[in-house]
Amino acid sequence: MVNEEKVKLMTKLAIYENTKGKKQLNISKYYKRDYVRFQMFKTAVSSTIAFMILLFAYCMLNAEQLLLELNDLDFLGVAAKVGVLYVVFLVIYMLVAWVVYANKYEKIKPDVVMYNRNLKRLKEMYDREEKEMKEKRAGRSVTTDNDNIDQY
């Protein structure tokens, strides 16, 4: 027979898995620290690329002036300036990423906890069902034995 409680529980779990859970369960596979670090690493890569694009765009825009000054350009000084800019840019972005992803992880926590709790309840339900089934079977086998005995 269909166990209504079990179906309700399974439905709730399935709905979560199909909607919010898709992303959240993926995130919850990681520990918070690992998740945030991984995302920060990705942010570092993307913001480095973005910085390079910005730098390139700046050079293109001021190409004429740069070409004029090319001969007496203090390369080391310029490189140091660019380096400092890059570090500042990166640090800002890392901070943003840290806040954003740490918050994100905290935000999904209650949902995942609820999901796990429901999952546990479902498992308990299964265990109970199995136990009842075993007892029933054992009981029936005993009665049949008894029947047999009675017949004798």
Add this chain to the structure above:
Amino acid sequence: MTTLINIRDSVKDFLTKYEKIAIPVLKFVGMFLVLMSYTNIMGYSTQMNNPAVKFILSLICAFLPMQIMVLVAGLVGLLHMYAVGIDIAAVYLVMFILMYLLYVRFAPKHGWIIMILPLLYMLKLHYMIPIMISIFVGPVGIVPMIFGVIFYYFSLHVKELVALLATASEENSIQGFSYVLNAMLSDKAMLLTILVFVLVIAVTYIIYRQSFEYSWLIAIGTGTILGIILFLVGGIVLEADVNILVIFLGSIGGAVLALIAQFFKGVLDYSRTETVQFEDDEYYYYVKAVPKVKVSEQNVKVQKISSKTVRNEAEKQAAARRTAEQPIRRTVSEHPQPIRRSEADRLRGDMNSVDR
């Protein structure tokens, strides 16, 4: 006020009931309008100006998630830019990539703000943007809004460039991308718009979040007035060209729309009917889960089911009140027979308990 609330409830009911059709239709209409505004503002690519192409694209987007819609809109913009020149398209693409790397990665949900800005500009309703963002999105919306404004002004300068190219002789050819970029970097109107929008969002949001009564009304009012003043003052100080009449009419129209939007806020975040499939050792389950909702005033069909069991008029009224207050499955008629019967039984049980 009650009529208004009833209208809102019936809109919500309608959306919940027919969401499988209503949401794609809304998406289709939205995307079509957005593409139309792109044609209006850019409109360089003849293929993309073709109504049939817009129609088909919108139709496809109706069934795609929002993020993909934003991407499609971005690609349409790219094609328009490509029709002007490959260098302009390259600049546009670089801006797009930068936007993705620097922002969309963090909050892909709010990309639609960037997509929808040209449409609001076309309708001259852009003065409501900051108020709408502070009501619906909050300060997170500031960054996509800035990107949206930048993209809009970019397309404006491309328009200038196209006009210039049409008149220019071949000898003094203009370098397209540097013209557009320099025009953008020295564009005071764009800077003013961004500054005012950010300020208005901050102020409106802070007031909106206060807990005193009618804070939403005061927030919208303050935001609107602040927007008008800042645009006028900023326009004079920065010597950017601003049209006073457009600012006034646009701001007030925007405020009215914001009030309507505030009233209908929350209509779209209902819990949806879900259809799920799963299995265990014994069965396959195909479950349709209908969220419980409160019955609106006019939806009194339920009373008829149980009216037989109610004896006198007073009891009937009490019972009806109880039924109406109770959350029940609204789409009773959609259920297969056994459920419907059990629903009726349950209600009758309630009635009986009232009788006693």
